[in-house]
Amino acid sequence: MRKRKDHQASENEKPNLIGTFISVMLLGAFIIITWFGAYALFISR
Amino acid sequence: MHLHKFEKIWLVCGIGSLVVFLFIVGYGAFWQGTHPQSHGVTIDPYNIESNEAFKPENLGLTKVDDDKYIVNIAASAFNYDLGKDEEGNAVKTIRIPKGSTVLFQAATKDVVHGFHVAGTNVNMMVEPGYVSSLETVMDNAGTYTIVCNEYCGVGHHMMYATVEVYE
Numbered sequence: 001m002r003k004r005k006d007h008q009a010s011e012n013e014k015p016n017l018i019g020t021f022i023s024v025m026l027l028g029a030f031i032i033i034t035w036f037g038a039y040a041l042f043i044s045r
Numbered sequence: 046m047h048l049h050k051f052e053k054i055w056l057v058c059g060i061g062s063l064v065v066f067l068f069i070v071g072y073g074a075f076w077q078g079t080h081p082q083s084h085g086v087t088i089d090p091y092n093i094e095s096n097e098a099f100k101p102e103n104l105g106l107t108k109v110d111d112d113k114y115i116v117n118i119a120a121s122a123f124n125y126d127l128g129k130d131e132e133g134n135a136v137k138t139i140r141i142p143k144g145s146t147v148l149f150q151a152a153t154k155d156v157v158h159g160f161h162v163a164g165t166n167v168n169m170m171v172e173p174g175y176v177s178s179l180e181t182v183m184d185n186a187g188t189y190t191i192v193c194n195e196y197c198g199v200g201h202h203m204m205y206a207t208v209e210v211y212e
Binding site for chain 1: 051054055058059062164165166185
């Protein structure tokens, strides 16, 4: 009974996505940095 | 549909970067004319000598103007034919002064070959039936190895030549 109550409460709360958000932004930054790295190689050669 | 605020942010970033990258590809293709190196120029692969550029006497390095050169290459398994020197030996090294504009033109007599001047942006496929060409400015002095980067058979690794860019 108690378990059921907890489950219901958590459904109404917003999930904490700050860690996911930071991970996604870090991955995005990595992709952008590598893209500019490859572009810089192309320009300098 | 409910979306978390963070989800909205990364979806906008993701879709936005997709649009930016597609725009860059479109800009390169439609405004700057970037396309595969064959340029749709065809040649008879069984008789590439019928093309003026690939007659045996026109192979290798030719100076066409001050700081302007043409390099014609006949690729075949497993050799880059860069013409012959005065003594009749096959040319394996071409020397180009730094800062020159060089037009590389390559055709193959047999299978698909690669033409990569390693360490530069000169990198193209050489396909039977097409003339691959690429114009570049050799701005950095050094010795560069031309390698075949399309597997062409058992002697693939022995297929190379050298470009020397001198001051």
